[in-house]
Amino acid sequence: MSGAGATLEVVPAVLILLGPPGAGKGTQARVLEERFGLVQLSTGDLLRAAVAAGTEAGKAAKAVMEAGDLVSDEIVLAILKDRLLEPDVSKGVILDGFPRTTAQAEALDDLLAATGQRINAAVSLEVDDAAMVTRISGRYTCGGCGEGYHDSFKKPAVAGTCDKCGGTEMKRRADDTAEAVATRLQAYHAQTAPLITYYEGRGCLETLPAMGAIEDVAAALKGIVEQATR
Numbered sequence: 001m002s003g004a005g006a007t008l009e010v011v012p013a014v015l016i017l018l019g020p021p022g023a024g025k026g027t028q029a030r031v032l033e034e035r036f037g038l039v040q041l042s043t044g045d046l047l048r049a050a051v052a053a054g055t056e057a058g059k060a061a062k063a064v065m066e067a068g069d070l071v072s073d074e075i076v077l078a079i080l081k082d083r084l085l086e087p088d089v090s091k092g093v094i095l096d097g098f099p100r101t102t103a104q105a106e107a108l109d110d111l112l113a114a115t116g117q118r119i120n121a122a123v124s125l126e127v128d129d130a131a132m133v134t135r136i137s138g139r140y141t142c143g144g145c146g147e148g149y150h151d152s153f154k155k156p157a158v159a160g161t162c163d164k165c166g167g168t169e170m171k172r173r174a175d176d177t178a179e180a181v182a183t184r185l186q187a188y189h190a191q192t193a194p195l196i197t198y199y200e201g202r203g204c205l206e207t208l209p210a211m212g213a214i215e216d217v218a219a220a221l222k223g224i225v226e227q228a229t230r
């Protein structure tokens, strides 16, 4: 991996979005990007790009992701460190889907400590498992710009045409099957939910009820981010 030994950017804000599959991490990260000029770093998106590019990491991750299991910490950390070397992260980052294990959280602490930085807030999006299946099964994204939509909750103004870029190629994810979603929820509860306690212990946990409409969750999140980045 190219990240070994290179210097990481110092970023002005570090926000973490925690939550099970379908909680709205990606949706809210995109709102925060527009609202605060921060950069969304989604390890899921980075891994899907690696799979699509056919890199060694992507080849190793493909079957694991399609089954709904977690990709190894080693692969995820290498991909994230490479991304953190790119200059745009100096605007501040929203970590979407990372960390997902205690080992990843500890590695992030080490990375930030090396550059004298801290986590402004780790926001846990609180949702019901049952609703997540509905959210995920109706999800699709624009193949051109990645804007997210939903069959019921967030339709484009013109069916089949992206509101943002005008693209007409819409995509659904390979791991949005009922079997993989069940495995992803299990992985969340077993390996990622313990991070809520981890960040509570570090004094940066914010809990956000996220069963409301997208705009209502975004409004509450705006207040949390304003407070945490003051």
Ligand code: AP5
Pocket: 019, 020, 021, 022, 023, 024, 025, 026, 027, 028, 042, 043, 044, 045, 047, 064, 065, 066, 068, 069, 070, 071, 072, 073, 076, 096, 097, 098, 099, 100, 101, 104, 135, 136, 138, 139, 140, 148, 149, 150, 151, 153, 154, 175, 184, 210, 211, 212, 213, 214, 217
């Ligand atoms: P990843 O891509 O991170 O997927 P995920 O965590 O399962 O989360 P999702 O992207 O499914 O959900 P989301 O919370 O972003 O919801 P969204 O905003 O899209 O990871 C995929 C895989 O990659 C993992 O299973 C694993 O294999 C691997 N991986 C990734 N990171 C890893 C890591 N750090 N370590 C190890 N492995 C890793 O919303 C869902 C839908 O609901 C959308 O259609 C949206 O429009 C709609 N919606 C959103 N909010 C609302 C609302 N408030 N009301 C109604 N609808 C809403």
